[in-house]
Amino acid sequence: MQKPRIGIIPGDPSGIGPELVAKLLAQDEVVEGADVLLIGDDHVFAAGAKVAGETLPLSPLDARDCDWNAAERFALHIMETIDAKDIEMAQVTKSGGASVLSTLDEALRLAQDGVIDGFMFAPFNKASMHMAGLGHDDELHYMAERLGVTEYISELNTLDGMWTSRVTSHIPLREVADVISEERVHEAVFLIDKVLRRSGLARPRISVAALNPHAGDNGNFGNEEIDILTPAVQKLAETQMAVDGPWPSDTVFLKAVAKEIDAVVTMYHDQGQIALKLLGFDRGVTVQGGLSIPVTTPAHGTAFDIAGQGIAEAGATRAAYDILCDMVTNWDKVDVA
Numbered sequence: 001m002q003k004p005r006i007g008i009i010p011g012d013p014s015g016i017g018p019e020l021v022a023k024l025l026a027q028d029e030v031v032e033g034a035d036v037l038l039i040g041d042d043h044v045f046a047a048g049a050k051v052a053g054e055t056l057p058l059s060p061l062d063a064r065d066c067d068w069n070a071a072e073r074f075a076l077h078i079m080e081t082i083d084a085k086d087i088e089m090a091q092v093t094k095s096g097g098a099s100v101l102s103t104l105d106e107a108l109r110l111a112q113d114g115v116i117d118g119f120m121f122a123p124f125n126k127a128s129m130h131m132a133g134l135g136h137d138d139e140l141h142y143m144a145e146r147l148g149v150t151e152y153i154s155e156l157n158t159l160d161g162m163w164t165s166r167v168t169s170h171i172p173l174r175e176v177a178d179v180i181s182e183e184r185v186h187e188a189v190f191l192i193d194k195v196l197r198r199s200g201l202a203r204p205r206i207s208v209a210a211l212n213p214h215a216g217d218n219g220n221f222g223n224e225e226i227d228i229l230t231p232a233v234q235k236l237a238e239t240q241m242a243v244d245g246p247w248p249s250d251t252v253f254l255k256a257v258a259k260e261i262d263a264v265v266t267m268y269h270d271q272g273q274i275a276l277k278l279l280g281f282d283r284g285v286t287v288q289g290g291l292s293i294p295v296t297t298p299a300h301g302t303a304f305d306i307a308g309q310g311i312a313e314a315g316a317t318r319a320a321y322d323i324l325c326d327m328v329t330n331w332d333k334v335d336v337a
Contacts, residue, residue: 004034004328005069006321007077007110007119009103010044013087014096015302016312017122018048023314024321025074026054034325035069037116038076040103043084045076051310063115079106090304092125097132100124104139108146111293117328118294120320123302137170140288143295152187153290156195157272157299158323159280162256163204163263164272165192165289176268180211180224185232188265189243191289196262197334198294199326205261207252208233208245209271215248282313285320287327294327296320 008024011017021038022045024030038045042058049056059071060078068075082099107119124139136142144153157164167188168179189206196204208229212222219226229246236243245265247255253275255261266272276284276299284299298316306312 003069004325005037005115005117006034006324006328007037007039007107007116008321009039009100009107009119009121010041010048011100011122012096012125012128012302013041013044013047013082013099014089014091014093014128015123015125015304015307017302018044019051019307019310019312020048020122020298020314020317021045022049022052022054022056023312024317025056026052027318030318030321031074034321034328036074037063037068037110038074039107039110039119040076040079041081041099042076042078044082044087044099047084047087051308053310063110064113068115077106077110079103090307092127092131092304094128094131096125097128097130097134100129101132101134104143105146108143108293112147117331118296118324120317120324121295121297122317123298123300125302125304140291143288143291147292149291151290152191153288154188154191156192156287156289157276157284158287158319159276159284159299161259161262162253162276162279163192163196164266164276165189165263166266166269166272168268170269173268177211177222177224180228180267182228182232182235185229185265186236189236189241192263192265193241195287195289195327198330199323200330201262203242204263206241206243206263206265207247207255207261208243208265209249209252209267210246211249211267213248213250215246283315283319285316285323287323294324294331296324296327 057073058076059073063077081102086095165188211224216222216225286299288295
C-alpha cells in the first residue's frame with residue numbers, strides 16, 4: 001500500500017513555522033507513516049532546525065523530475081522565495097508574506113499535478129500576506145480561486161476528535177443574523193459531514209448551535225431558531241443524517257466534550273473558536289474545508305512573541321499532520337456526492 005505523499009511548507013519565515021516543522025520531523029513515527037516533501041527555501045528549513053535544536057538533513061531536488069519519495073534524506077522541492085538577509089524574526093514583512101504566497105502557490109500546483117496528495121502549512125501571518133498582495137480575506141479563499149473551486153467552502157476546526165464548522169466566518173458580528181439562512185446551515189452541515197467521512201468517520205454525529213441566548217427562549221430572545229434553524233435541522237434529519245439542534249451554544253459543547261457528538265455547527269466565528277481554544281489552544285487544527293485537495297494547518301498563529309526562542313510547542317502541528325494523513329488515506333474511499 002502506497003504511503004500518503006504529504007507536502008509541507010514552512011509558513012511565515014519570521015515566525016515559529018520553520019521551528020515547528022523541524023520538531024515535527026524529528027519524531028520517528030511521523031516519517032514512517034508517510035512520504036514527506038518539504039517545499040520552500042533550504043535556508044528557511046535549516047534556520048528552523050537550528051532554532052529547534054534538531055538535525056534536518058535535506059535532499060534538494062525538483063519533485064516533478066524525479067522519484068522524490070525515494071530520497072535518502074528529507075526530500076526538499078527547492079525554491080528561492082526570500083533571501084536570508086530579508087528575514088526579520090518576529091516582524092510583519094512584505095518579504096515574509098511574499099515567501100508564503102510563493103510556497104503556497106507551488107504546493108497547490110504540485111497537488112494539482114499529482115506530485116503530492118495534500119499538504120500542511122505551518123502558520124501564516126495574514127498581515128504579511130496582505131502586504132504581499134494576498135487579495136482575499138484569508139488563505140482559504142485564495143486557494144479556492146487558484147484551484148477553481150466554486151462550491152461552498154469554510155474553515156473547519158478540530159481538537160481531540162471534536163470538530164466545528166460555521167455558518168458565517170470572517171464578517172462583523174452585527175451582520176451575522178442577516179447572513180444566516182437555511183441554505184447556509186445546510187451547506188455548513190453537509191461540508192463538515194463530508195470532511196469527517198473523508199477523515200474516516202462512517203456516520204458523523206452533528207449538532208447545530210443556536211444563535212441567540214437559550215436558543216431564543218421560544219422567541220423571547222430572537223426568532224432565528226424558530227424561523228430558520230429548526231426548519232433547517234428538520235430537513236437535514238429527513239435525509240437520514242445524524243444531526244440535531246439547535247442547541248444553546250453555552251451547553252452544546254458539553255455534548256461534544258462528553259463524546260456524545262462528533263461536531264458542532266456554529267453560527268459565527270468566535271462561537272466555536274473560543275470553546276476549542278479554551279479546551280486546548282496548543283492542539284487545535286484548522287482544516288481548509290471544501291477544497292478539491294486535503295489541506296490542514298495548526299490553528300494557532302505565527303507566535304511572534306516566542307519566535308526564534310526554540311520553545312514553540314509542536315502539538316498542533318503534529319495533530320494537523322496526522323489529520324492530513326487520515327484525509328489522504330480516506331479521500332477517495334467514500335461517496336461524497
